[in-house]
Amino acid sequence: MQAKHHVVKQQLESMMESGRIRIGERLPSEVQMAKEFGVSRETFRSAVRILEEEGKLLVKHGVGTFVIPPLPVIPSSLEKLSSVGSMIRSAQLDEGESRVSLKTDSCSKDVAEALGLEPGDPVIVLERIRTANAEPVAYSINTISKKLAGEAFERGEFQGSLLSFFESQLGRKIVTADSEICVPLHIDRNCQRLLLHPQTTVLLLKQVHYDEANNPVMYSLDYLRNDVFTFRIRRTV
Amino acid sequence: MQAKHHVVKQQLESMMESGRIRIGERLPSEVQMAKEFGVSRETFRSAVRILEEEGKLLVKHGVGTFVIPPLPVIPSSLEKLSSVGSMIRSAQLDEGESRVSLKTDSCSKDVAEALGLEPGDPVIVLERIRTANAEPVAYSINTISKKLAGEAFERGEFQGSLLSFFESQLGRKIVTADSEICVPLHIDRNCQRLLLHPQTTVLLLKQVHYDEANNPVMYSLDYLRNDVFTFRIRRTV
DNA sequence: CAGTGGTCTAGACCACCGC
DNA sequence: CGGTGGTCTAGACCACTGC
Numbered sequence: 001m002q003a004k005h006h007v008v009k010q011q012l013e014s015m016m017e018s019g020r021i022r023i024g025e026r027l028p029s030e031v032q033m034a035k036e037f038g039v040s041r042e043t044f045r046s047a048v049r050i051l052e053e054e055g056k057l058l059v060k061h062g063v064g065t066f067v068i069p070p071l072p073v074i075p076s077s078l079e080k081l082s083s084v085g086s087m088i089r090s091a092q093l094d095e096g097e098s099r100v101s102l103k104t105d106s107c108s109k110d111v112a113e114a115l116g117l118e119p120g121d122p123v124i125v126l127e128r129i130r131t132a133n134a135e136p137v138a139y140s141i142n143t144i145s146k147k148l149a150g151e152a153f154e155r156g157e158f159q160g161s162l163l164s165f166f167e168s169q170l171g172r173k174i175v176t177a178d179s180e181i182c183v184p185l186h187i188d189r190n191c192q193r194l195l196l197h198p199q200t201t202v203l204l205l206k207q208v209h210y211d212e213a214n215n216p217v218m219y220s221l222d223y224l225r226n227d228v229f230t231f232r233i234r235r236t237v
Numbered sequence: 238m239q240a241k242h243h244v245v246k247q248q249l250e251s252m253m254e255s256g257r258i259r260i261g262e263r264l265p266s267e268v269q270m271a272k273e274f275g276v277s278r279e280t281f282r283s284a285v286r287i288l289e290e291e292g293k294l295l296v297k298h299g300v301g302t303f304v305i306p307p308l309p310v311i312p313s314s315l316e317k318l319s320s321v322g323s324m325i326r327s328a329q330l331d332e333g334e335s336r337v338s339l340k341t342d343s344c345s346k347d348v349a350e351a352l353g354l355e356p357g358d359p360v361i362v363l364e365r366i367r368t369a370n371a372e373p374v375a376y377s378i379n380t381i382s383k384k385l386a387g388e389a390f391e392r393g394e395f396q397g398s399l400l401s402f403f404e405s406q407l408g409r410k411i412v413t414a415d416s417e418i419c420v421p422l423h424i425d426r427n428c429q430r431l432l433l434h435p436q437t438t439v440l441l442l443k444q445v446h447y448d449e450a451n452n453p454v455m456y457s458l459d460y461l462r463n464d465v466f467t468f469r470i471r472r473t474v
Numbered sequence: 475c476a477g478t479g480g481t482c483t484a485g486a487c488c489a490c491c492g493c
Numbered sequence: 494c495g496g497t498g499g500t501c502t503a504g505a506c507c508a509c510t511g512c
Contacts, residue, residue, distance in 0.1 A: 001488085003500065024450075029478060040502045045479085055413075058450060061479050062509030068451045074415065079316060081472035174474075176292075178311065181468040183420050183438035201420035207472075213261075213295060214305045231418040233470060235318035235444075237411075238507085240481065266497060277483045282498085298498050299490030 005046035008037050012047060016056065016067055026064040027057075071234070078233045081177050083161040084130055084138050084222060091229055093132035101127040102153060104146060111143050114208045114219045122146035124153055126162075129193065132228070139193050139223040148172075148217060162218070172217050176210040181231075184223065194225050201226045242283035245274050249284060253293065253304055263301040264294075308471070315470045318414050320398040321367055321375050321459060328466055330369035338364040339390060341383060348380050351445045351456045359383035361390055363399075366430065369465070376430050376460040385409075385454060399455070409454050413447040418468075421460065431462050438463045 015021045027033060034044040048065060051057040058066045076082070076090045088095045107115070107123040117123070123143050130138040142162060152169045167173045182204040184191040191202045203226050209218040224231075252258045264270060271281040285302060288294040295303045313319070313327045325332045344352070344360040354360070360380050367375040379399060389406045404410045419441040421428040428439045440463050446455040461468075 005500080031478090040504095042503095043501060046500085048479095055451065059479070060510085062477080063511080064478060066450075068449075071413065071415065071447065071451050078418065078470060079472055081474045176308065176474075177472045178308065179470050179472055181315070181418060181440070181470065183440050183463045185436065185438060199422060201422060203418070203420050210308065212305075213303075214292065214308050226420045233315060233416050233418060235316055235414045235416055237318045237413075242481080268497090277485095279484095280482060283481085296498070297491085299496080300492080301497060 004039050005043045005050075008039060008044060008047035009050050011037070012051060013056070021067050023067050023069050025067050027067070029064070074232045074234055076230070076232070078179075078181075078231050081163075081175070083163050084140055084224070085161055087224075087229060088130060088132050088137065091132075093137070093228070096131035096134060098128045098130045100158075102158075107143065107145075111219045115143075115145055115216045117145055124149045126153075126158075135196065136194055137225050137228045139190050141190070141221040143219040144217065166211075166217065170217075172211040172215075174209045174217060175212050176214070177207045178210075179208075180206040182206060190221070190223050194223055197227070199227055203229075203231060241276055242280045242287075245276060245281055245284035246287050248274070249288060250293070258304050260304050260306050262304050264304070266301070311469045311471055313467075313469070315416075315418075315468050318400075318412070320400050321377055321461070322398055324461075324466060325367060325369050325374065328369075330374070330465070333368035333371060335365045335367045337395075339395075344380065344382075348456045352380075352382055352453045354382055361386045363390075363395075372433065373431055374462050374465045376427050378427070378458040380456040381454065403448075403454065407454075409448040409452075411446045411454060412449050413451070414444045415447075416445075417443040419443060427458070427460050431460055434464065436464055440466075440468060 012021075016023075021027065028036070030041050030044055030048070034041040037044060048057055048059065052059050054070075056068065056070050058068045060066070076087060082090075085095060103125055105123055105125045106120045107117055109119045111117070111123065112119045112121065115123075123146055126140075126142040126144075128140045128142075129136050130140065148170065150170075152165075158165060163174050184202055184204045186192070186195070188204075191204070194200065194202050203224050205220075205222040205224065207220045207222065208216050209220065211217050249258075253260075258264065265273075267278050267281055267285070271278040274281060285294055285296065289296050291307075293305065293307050295305045297303070313324060319327075322332060340362055342360055342362045343357045344354055346356045348354070348360065349356045349358065360383055363377075363379040363381075365377045365379075366373050367377065385407065387407075389402075395402060400411050421439055421441045423429070423432070425441075428441070431437065431439050440461050442457075442459040442461065444457045444459065445453050446457065448454050
């Protein structure tokens with residue numbers, strides 16, 4: 001059963017798309033619209049609130065509610081947390097093999113701080129070169145606390161997205177990441193693995209991943225070729 | 238007069254901060270809490286919804302509402318639209334003079350598309366080198382439709398943030414920007430203006446700015462030194 | 475001032491979860 | 494099954510805006 005406010009939201013959307021309500025126009029008042037849709041005013045307002053958050057309506061207190069042109073959808077926006085694999089696929093590339101190195105290490109001070117560990121605690125470090133169209137396009141280093149990862153990496157064949165691996169094998173759903181966007185120096189060894197063409201430039205994402213309860217669960221470095229991927233973001237005040 | 242749900246929200250926050258409710262704990266049920274706060278259940282829920290969006294509470298249908306550790310506040314997050322000037326200030330640098338060039342030009346195909354103009358339409362182009370601590374730290378190129386800008390740039394002394402200039406002089410409040418994050422090649426002329434030190438790297442933001450009604454009003458290129466600025470972003474699924 | 479959106483209420487019923 | 498959050502209602506009053 002669809003929620004009523006969701007139905008109203010979709011009806012409003014289709015009215016906007018079909019041109020029944022045009023861009024710039026003011027909607028009839030909430031009381032009137034609620035009556036027309038046969039719902040309570042609060043229910044109608046729930047629908048409006050969602051469309052306002054989506055940037056399709058502009059609500060002005062004491063004035064009215066206006067239809068505004070939707071901003072273009074950002075293809076593969078950086079705000080949207082996604083795996084490198086899905087970035088490759090959404091860039092319409094043929095994802096190739098990813099050479100893997102997996103080892104246990106003791107964690108550095110930086111990583112310890114990011115993951116809430118003590119320096120020297122054992123961690124699992126996973127390094128991968130990702131290829132597409134037979135070329136390296138990304139280099140990733142993922143670090144997970146040994147305590148958290150346990151033997152999951154040893155017992156199972158690890159494959160596919162790390163994010164879904166976390167959910168299915170460790171019961172931790174990764175829903176947030178704090179990322180620092182860096183431009184690495186050319187002398188960075190990891191960066192050089194990707195510098196095969198003169199017009200290639202590389203972006204580095206230093207990321208801390210969190211689960212639903214905001215616990216830090218993974219630290220990662222992702223080197224990504226900027227001549228292959230585009231990075232977009234919507235900024236608001 | 239503060240809205241009741243806002244008061245409740247702040248009370249909940251102070252209870253979390255003071256440790257009256259601890260991280261990981263379940264809140265009493267909504268019915269009970271509403272009674273304790275002396276408000277209706279819907280009002281209490283409004284407060285909870287805001288705290289959930291802020292990542293301080295986790296609401297599980299049929300289970301309960303839980304206090305979760307707040308994620309660290311991101312200093313000068315990229316998602317937050319801000320001027321280069323305020324980026325400089327929040328990096329605790331002494332903003333110096335910015336050499337300015339201002340001219341009228343005819344707009345290129347890319348800019349035309351971004352601003353909804355025709356190629357060749359007249360535009361105002363503002364170029365600035367921003368300095369801090371007596372060094373160049375950013376190079377900006379801002380493009381505005383001549384039709385929109387009118388004589389605002391000629392009549393007034395332009396100073397301070399472009400964003401506030403837009404609001405006060407043109408009556409357009411810039412609230413959104415779509416940005417592409419790029420790593421420029423070293424041979425990029427604008428990039429080279431900033432490459433004075435061997436350890437300097439440069440990030441380029443290609444941005445389209447929109448007003449409240451989602452009209453594109455400005456196109457800008459911002460070259461920013463990554464050894465001076467850090468760029469952070471929070472990503473969610 | 476009239477009309478708009480913003481807030482609040484008390485009560486009802488539904489959907490989900492764990493036992 | 495009992496308890497939790499999710500939705501919905503009808504009505505009331507308040508706050509803001511423009512004329």
